[in-house]
Amino acid sequence: MTELDPHNYPEGFKAGFASFVGRPNAGKSTLTNALVGQKIAITSSKPQTTRHTIRGIVHRPDHQLVLVDTPGLHRPRTLLGQRLNDLVATTLSEVDVVGFCTPADEPIGPGDRFIVEQLSRLGRTPVVALVTKTDKVNHEQLGTHLLEVEKLGDEVLGGQGFAAIVPVSALKGHQVQSVDEVLTKYLPDSPPLYPAGELTDEPEMVLIAELIREAALEGVRDELPHSLAVVVEEINAREDRPADSPMTDIYAFLYVERPSQKAIIIGKGGAHLRGVGQRARANIEKLLGTKVYLDLRVKVAKEWQRDPKQLGRLGF
Numbered sequence: 325m326t327e328l329d330p331h332n333y334p335e336g337f338k339a340g341f342a343s344f345v346g347r348p349n350a351g352k353s354t355l356t357n358a359l360v361g362q363k364i365a366i367t368s369s370k371p372q373t374t375r376h377t378i379r380g381i382v383h384r385p386d387h388q389l390v391l392v393d394t395p396g397l398h399r400p401r402t403l404l405g406q407r408l409n410d411l412v413a414t415t416l417s418e419v420d421v422v423g424f425c426t427p428a429d430e431p432i433g434p435g436d437r438f439i440v441e442q443l444s445r446l447g448r449t450p451v452v453a454l455v456t457k458t459d460k461v462n463h464e465q466l467g468t469h470l471l472e473v474e475k476l477g478d479e480v481l482g483g484q485g486f487a488a489i490v491p492v493s494a495l496k497g498h499q500v501q502s503v504d505e506v507l508t509k510y511l512p513d514s515p516p517l518y519p520a521g522e523l524t525d526e527p528e529m530v531l532i533a534e535l536i537r538e539a540a541l542e543g544v545r546d547e548l549p550h551s552l553a554v555v556v557e558e559i560n561a562r563e564d565r566p567a568d569s570p571m572t573d574i575y576a577f578l579y580v581e582r583p584s585q586k587a588i589i590i591g592k593g594g595a596h597l598r599g600v601g602q603r604a605r606a607n608i609e610k611l612l613g614t615k616v617y618l619d620l621r622v623k624v625a626k627e628w629q630r631d632p633k634q635l636g637r638l639g640f
């Protein structure tokens with residue numbers, strides 16, 4: 325990685341913000357990770373795991389692209405859904421370019437149209453279509469999908485349609501570079517916005533909560549898809565540790581809506597919760613680079629998805 329000093333950067337340097345939107349599961353987090361080159365956003369095979377705006381930062385010698393990973397844009401159903409959509413709208417009005425992600429292996433549907441309609445209200449912000457997961461289709465299918473995407477852009481975005489259409493496979497690393505180049509075209513001339521080496525500005529607490537939530541949902545997603553919230557209460561560096569072997573103590577609560585869900589999270593004889601602790605700890609140790617002691621408590625918070633006070637307390 326090239327060291328960049330905010331006061332001393334190459335002439336013509338560009339820096340700015342981009343955001344990926346698309347239906348749940350469209351591949352936004354995976355693309356963010358592929359661009360940044362390290363696991364930052366949380367990916368999963370089930371929709372709507374990304375609740376927070378997590379930024380990945382792409383550092384290159386001549387530009388810096390700050391990615392804002394938004395939750396799946398969708399029609400609001402619960403209050404939580406409404407908050408997510410507000411978050412998406414606020415985020416999108418502040419970025420330099422939007423990447424609309426649509427998976428190559430799924431037909432363009434009403435969900436895509438709904439999202440592009442929302443994007444058409446953004447005014448001057450350019451929208452680039454990113455056709456994701458191209459490794460899952462053959463050339464012919466890809467061609468058909470690209471034409472459909474073009475048609476959608478022309479119909480909904482008016483005269484110009486999408487600013488560009490780029491096929492990409494984040495999983496195979498195919499065309500990831502092109503996505504970076506196309507998005508960078510729309511960034512303003514600017515000094516670097518973040519120091520080199522910084523990959524995300526999301527507070528550690530939120531990243532850790534996401535890692536615990538991801539571990540907790542493993543194996544029980546069908547039973548608890550949206551009923552789980554994780555709050556990290558405390559992160560402390562353990563005192564009296566040798567300098568070459570630091571340890572971090574982390575205390576977190578897992579909130580579910582019903583006692584039956586608490587039983588699922590804890591599992592028979594505590595087996596599920598033990599597994600959650602082990603999986604989450606391994607990932608948190610990678611994130612922090614220290615050994616971790618993880619204390620997890622499960623609590624029932626009824627109907628938290630619909631209660632504004634609870635939502636505020638849980639950080640939404």
Ligand SMILES: Nc1nc2c(ncn2[C@@H]2O[C@H](COP(=O)(O)OP(=O)(O)OP(=O)(O)O)[C@@H](O)[C@H]2O)c(=O)[nH]1
Pocket residue numbers: 346347348349350351352353354355366367368369370371372373374395396456457458459460492493494495496
């Ligand atoms: N084959 C293939 N699978 C992919 C690719 N990109 C993402 N996926 C898979 O698609 C699923 C969803 O990917 P995510 O990156 O979590 O999707 P997302 O849009 O961030 O999802 P939400 O957080 O629900 O909005 C995961 O199982 C990924 O492994 C790709 O390029 N090729």
